[in-house]
Amino acid sequence: MxxxxxxxxxxxxxxxxxxxxxxxxxxxxxxxxxxxxxxxxxxxxxxxxxxxxxxxxxxxxxxxxxxxxxxxxxxxxxxxxxxxxxxxxxxxxxxxxxxxxxxxxxxxxxxxxxxxxxxxxxxxxxxxxxxxxxxxxxxxxxxxxxxxxxxxxxxxxxxxxxxxxxxxxxxxxxxxxVDSALFYPAEKKHETIRLLFVGRLEKSKGIDKIFNVFKNHVLDMELTVIGSGTLEYLFASPLKNINYIKNPDDKKLAEIYRNSDVFIFPSTLENFGNVVLEALSSGLYTIVSNTTKPRFDEPEKMNFLEYINSTEDGILNALNNIKSKLEYTGKYENRKAMHNFISQNYxxxxxxxxxxxxxxxxxxx
Incomplete structure (x- = not known):
């Protein structure tokens, strides 16, 4: 022993x-x-x-x-x-x-x-x-x-x-x-695109840039932010098209993933990014910082992930082009294939x- x-x-x-x-x-x-x-x-x-x-x-x-x-x-x-x-x-x-x-x-x-x-x-x-x-x-x-x-x-x-x-x-x-039995895709169709961020609310995670993009631009989508940290004050008051949940339990978190369409995580200081696996396992189109390359090249080849510059312009550009990406990832059979890939490997x-x-x-x- x-x-x-x-x-x-x-x-x-x-x-x-x-x-x-x-x-x-x-x-x-x-x-x-x-x-x-x-x-x-x-x-x-x-x-x-x-x-x-x-x-x-x-x-x-x-x-x-x-x-x-x-x-x-x-x-x-x-x-x-x-x-x-x-x-x-x-x-x-x-x-x-x-x-x-x-x-x-x-x-x-x-x-x-x-x-x-x-x-x-x-x-x-x-x-x-x-x-x-x-x-x-x-x-x-x-x-x-x-x-x-x-x-x-x-x-x-x-x-x-x-x-x-x-x-x-x-x-x-x-x-x-990742717990692939907990994080799995659901058949869904939303009239408004649902965007999700999960992580510590710190500048290194890029949440301040996401906040500024939503504050300064009119976007036809809803954002849910999950996490805690020094930037919690950004979400202290109700904001249009932004929902904030501090630390839900795992079952509730998995449900939120399933009810989302896109996961965004422009973190520049990430050794791996467990939340990225949770999002992909849930069948979400995923936007990450190009500083994580080549970590998620396989999901990128499968049209489920995009590397971007972790700037406000980089985030805005990705969000403005998101509808065309969801034509593929919005199909349940494609989300299921992504989930199976994550389950078999992670x-x-x-x-x-x-x-x-x-x-x-x-x-x-």
Whole structure:
């Protein structure tokens, strides 16, 4: 029995893609693993779930942009302080765990652990660790020569096109997943196009640009916004053609997807985008930022996805041309084909089995 610990900066009941994914990892029944979770903030409670008081978690969750980047540069010092504050819990985890899996790679500095440490693409890869191309190249070279991050034994990629980019010798690729039994298409026909955004309400997700497009232009469509974050105030007052729902449960969320026609997600900082899988599995025509290319090239080839510039002009242009796209994606048989593709390649039943097979293979090899 392999003892595996997941480390997340927030908690399992936080409404982000990382937390939903780790929750799936944790509750999946694999007879060869016992699992533990360390949460960086108060939240979900249960057996084998530990909570630490993490200053770094508070800072990284509440900030974005340049401030967030500065905090990440200070990660080694802040996380050493976190280690001191939570020393008993962390030492217990280090003693009891055969594998520690980091969803935020900065948490490397929290541990003095000589066991099997896995770095994941849920956080930043060395190829884009700092945001500065030259410095990233230097970091990659140091890793390749075993001069930096030497405690990392393997890397889990969620985007397989990065396999040749990551400088670590031991690496494996398993994408994120979706509950294809919950997110499925429905036969529908709406007189007015229904547009949907699901995600954190932060500038990096592009929700402010979508809001401005609807505020400054007359569009013959309805927008539903789902999520929470620092830009919630944009939707504090009722707005024409815009519906805001904060955090519906999964059943209600799936119903909202099914009752929509188009999903828009112009996020520029996305490691994968679980919500994109939910939309495609629900048979929605999907508009995403071109910064996510080539992640969703297959749905693009199937005429269900479009890459755009994440600007107000890029969003407006895509929406002005949406009716012609819906002539194809509006047909139920085409939506069903898209759902089947997602189910065969990204359903949790497929992904979770692959994940534990790959972790086991990396650990034992």
């Amino acid at each position: 392999v003892k595996l610990t997941f480390v997340i900066p927030s908690s399992l009941d936080y409404h982000g893609g990382i937390e939903k994914t780790v929750s799936r990892y944790f509750f999946y029944n694999d007879p060869d693993f016992t699992k533990t979770v360390i949460q960086g903030k108060h939240g979900f409670e249960g057996k084998n779930i530990y909570e630490i008081k993490s200053l770094y978690s508070r800072l990284i969750i509440r900030t974005s942009g340049k401030i967030n980047f500065i905090i990440r540069l200070m990660a080694p010092a802040i996380l050493q302080l976190d280690r001191i504050i939570n020393i008993n819990t962390i030492k217990k985890i280090e003693k009891d765990s055969q594998i520690i899996y980091l969803t935020n790679n900065d948490y490397y500095y929290l541990f003095k652990y000589n066991g099997f440490l896995i770095w994941s693409e849920h956080g930043n890869l060395p190829s884009n660790y700092t945001g500065v191309k030259l410095l990233n190249s230097v970091i990659s070279a140091l890793i390749r020569n075993n001069l930096l991050f030497r405690k990392i034994k393997a890397v889990h990629l969620i985007n397989c096109y990065n396999m040749n980019v990551v400088p670590f010798k031991k690496k494996f690729c398993v994408p994120n997943g 359903s949790w039943n497929v992904v979770l089995k692959q994940f534990y097979e790959k972790v086991k293979e990396a650990y034992l090899s």
